[in-house]
Amino acid sequence: MTTRPGPRERLLDAARELTYSQGVHVGVDAILKQADVARRSLYQHFGSKDGLVAEVLRSDGALDGYRRVMDDAGDDPRDRVLAVFDELDVITTRPSFHGCRYTAAELALTDSGHPAHAEVRAFKEGLHRLLTAELARHGHRDPEGGADQLLVLIDGVLAHAVTRPGARPALAARALAEVVLASQS
Amino acid sequence: MTTRPGPRERLLDAARELTYSQGVHVGVDAILKQADVARRSLYQHFGSKDGLVAEVLRSDGALDGYRRVMDDAGDDPRDRVLAVFDELDVITTRPSFHGCRYTAAELALTDSGHPAHAEVRAFKEGLHRLLTAELARHGHRDPEGGADQLLVLIDGVLAHAVTRPGARPALAARALAEVVLASQS
DNA sequence: TAGTAGACAGAACGGTTGGTCTACTGTCAG
DNA sequence: CTGACAGTAGACCAACCGTTCTGTCTACTA
Structure with a gap:
């Protein structure tokens, strides 16, 4: 069994997908649900939704x-x-x-x-x-x-x-x- | 004194300006305030915010x-x-x-x-x-x-x-x- | 074994969203 | 005068927004 990526990675993946398919105005709830991650983890890792969005663009490759x-x-x-x-x-x-x-x-x-x-x-x-x-x-x-x-x-x-x-x-x-x-x- | 345009025109003008400067996600309240028009007039003339946005594009010229x-x-x-x-x-x-x-x-x-x-x-x-x-x-x-x-x-x-x-x-x-x-x- | 850090669940915050509703006002035709 | 009609003002709604909070559980480390 492959080890599941950490919350940070799951958050980035979910945000990358949803901000593209739904636009950057997707709700935080939708991202959290798809990432299967606690609300708090988002703010611990990225500070805010804006920070998450920016990091998605930065790490997009x-x-x-x-x-x-x-x-x-x-x-x-x-x-x-x-x-x-x-x-x-x-x-x-x-x-x-x-x-x-x-x-x-x-x-x-x-x-x-x-x-x-x-x-x-x-x-x-x-x-x-x-x-x-x-x-x-x-x-x-x-x-x-x-x-x-x-x-x-x-x-x-x-x-x-x-x-x-x-x-x-x-x-x-x-x-x-x-x-x-x-x-x- | 020039006659003031009707609510419909004022609504279109305000929406045209605000949906451009702020994006299509501007709130209805902001549009109503700038147009100086009652909430009800919007829904009477355009049915919904979506209808107003579409009409802005259609009549843009x-x-x-x-x-x-x-x-x-x-x-x-x-x-x-x-x-x-x-x-x-x-x-x-x-x-x-x-x-x-x-x-x-x-x-x-x-x-x-x-x-x-x-x-x-x-x-x-x-x-x-x-x-x-x-x-x-x-x-x-x-x-x-x-x-x-x-x-x-x-x-x-x-x-x-x-x-x-x-x-x-x-x-x-x-x-x-x-x-x-x-x-x- | 105790301590610590991270991830979890979920309630609650105040604020804003688009939309509906009632009630009052002015205008104009019949 | 009367009725119809368009407009205004503002309360109200449920839903959702991003954010903060409390509290629990687990895993690692000293």
Whole structure:
């Protein structure tokens, strides 16, 4: 029998799932019930619901996901970047897809003091660095500007896929990503 | 003295402002207070809060905004489409900008039965038609596919501007829009 | 064996949510 | 004048919100 993860892990897993499927406004009760954890443990480990939400974003590992997709695509920077859009097509056509967790959190939490905002920004900044490095390795004329364009395409795919189901925006974006990659120095 | 708009109009105006600045989860009380309207009037005119939110989206006139921006840009389809991205740069750099109202509503309302979803879809569909017609007039090789790409760029700009302030994504997207426009038949 | 730390259950806190209800007021047509 | 109607004011409801509390049980450690 596998040892059951501790309350902290169970709390994070349940919150990760529920804040995505139901939005960040899920009740604490629902999270506690799914995690099968005492009310007090939440406040002992994370201080507040806001703290839990922020920790879910921080520990999400989405950046590692992008890295893995690119590593699986081989060495050519062109293939590596385009693989991201192939993966986006897979992700956005899954029935369980409900949009980008970070964008959703950013839009839903209108309180500018919420600790989740810092995590969202850190993630996007990290993704920008990742793409900049890739374009630089590819000999792009303006790696930072190119990464801006790729990021707009990625965010666009994730946002568009929610509002126009069946549109396959990742395919449309992939063609534009090829254009970005063609800007050699 | 100008005649004060009726309760219905005041309710819509207040809801439009508050659901944008505070998110769709603002309380009914806050809307009623700002509209200076009796509680009962809300339910008499819109049936429920959900109905009010949906009506806000339906009557928003954002599509007319896009039309006006394009009409102000003259006759050349190329200028008309690029003007949209110039306008997006203005909008997204305003301090009051908090993202696309439709995307935010779509992500925040996880209940798939909410009447607002239909309005969001109708808006995006209308914008797609608008852009398709413009590209067709421009002699684009694949107006529908091109409109898909433009829509990804627009959604990308609106989403990205929220999560990476100061990035001016509209400028990055404008360059890609020029590429879309270059696909002549 | 006693002490301690962590996890548990569950009641209760004050506050807010969306929604319903009654009662009063003004207006305007017949 | 009268009745209908739209609006206002405010009490009220059950449900839920995040949070804090008391108290019990278990496992490890000194």
